[in-house]
Amino acid sequence: MPSDATSSSKRLRYQDVSVEARQILSQEGESHRFEFKETAEAVDARVLTAAANAVLVDEIAEGLVTILVGVKEVTDEQTGVVRGEVVGLVKMNDERARHASLEKARQKIQSRASETLPVPVGLRIIEEGVDTAAPFLRLEVRPTRAPHYTRDGLRVTRYGASTRAIxxxxxxxxxxxxxxxxxxxxxxxxxxxxxxxxxxxxxxxxxxxxxxxxxxxxxxxxxxxxxxxxxxxxxALREIEMELRDRPTSAEVIDWLEHGDLAIAAKLSRVAAHLTRRINSQRVKPTNPRPRKATS
CATH class of the missing domain: 1.20.5 (Single alpha-helices involved in coiled-coils or other helix-helix interfaces)
Incomplete structure (x- = not known):
């Protein structure tokens, strides 16, 4: 079990008194942020309503009001300073009976919180000093849907150590x-x-x-x-056209053949055959295949 000095603020039970509770007890009496109640019966719907409303009315930066239950105010006779003194909610030596009594006080306070309207106030209950002779409760009260009010329609807030109407x-x-x-x-x-x-x-x-x-x-x-x-x-067409321009016409070839110029006719025949092959090759010449796009 971690010590109180290094414990998380989310803990709901302390064997000894927590640092947070000690700081509140060292404050100078009650204020709009802190309140002391000696018994669980003293924490009624009016007290919880006033605490929740005070968070918004007084614009409390911490967003909550703390109530120590099982603590009373005492005044130093020499200095006049008022501080909280732990009296405890139960005074039993039996650990099991002490825990049962704390649980009963917790349930009573939770029942009172359910009586606040229009919806119950936000309430977090921390058990303090459960292994000491005087255990008590620390209540953190927050507004949920302010302004809160009691069943009889009272809309109250804290006023120093007391309450007043809003x-x-x-x-x-x-x-x-x-x-x-x-x-x-x-x-x-x-x-x-x-x-x-x-x-x-x-x-x-x-x-x-x-x-x-x-x-x-x-x-x-x-x-x-x-x-x-x-x-x-x-x-390719330009090349063929250029070659055709340099070749004799068909009329000239016929004329040469008629005049018996067989040597020229044979040459022209070879030229004609060459051109025919050239044209045919251009007709069937395969086109460059378009590359396919790579697929993943």
Whole structure:
């Protein structure tokens, strides 16, 4: 079991008195932040309502009011300083009976908290000094849906070491703070949802953009291959045209044949055969195959 000096603030039971409780006991009496009650019966719905409302009315930065139950106020006769003195909720030597008595006090206080409206106040109960001769309880009271009120409609807050009714102006301020907090929470939820939607849309846009760019690149590649093929075909046609320009016409060949110039006719016949093969080769010449895109 860790020592009180190094314990977590989330602990709900201390064998000895915690550092937090010691600091409160060393304060100068009760205030709007701290209150002392000698018995669990003294912690009623009015006390809890006043503590929860005081957090907003007095704008307590810590967000809670602490009540030490099993502690009374004592005044130093020489200095006049008022401090809390632990008297304990039970005075039993039997450990099991002492724990049972603390549990009974806890349940009684929780029952009183359930009587606060419109919803129960926030309440955290810490057992202090459970292995000492005078164990007591430390209550941390927070507002949940202020302003809180009792079953008989009392809307009260702390006033120093006592309580008082909340004024109309304070009620308006509390309602405004409550609605502003509710709006902030709703706005945060909506903003979070919109952020997720925007991120999704951004991802879709990026994916669509990549698909479009890929399609345009493919079109560009196809156009490039077509241009190369057209250029090669045009070049071949120009070569054939140049060769045809240097060849005799069919009328000239016939005239030569009629005049018996067999040597020239044989030469022309070979030229004609060469041109025929050249043209046929251009017709069946395979085009450069377009490379396929690599697939993963």
């Amino acid at each position: 004024t109309d102006e304070e009620l308006i301020d509390v309602y405004l703070v409550r609605e502003a907090e509710a709006f902030r929470q709703r706005f945060t939820e909506i903003a979070g949802g919109l952020t997720g939607t925007v991120e999704t849309l951004r991802g879709n846009v990026e994916a669509t953009s990549e698909a479009i760019m890929s399609a345009l690149k493919e079109v560009e590649d196809n156009a490039g291959y077509a241009a190369v093929e057209a250029s090669e075909a045009a070049s």
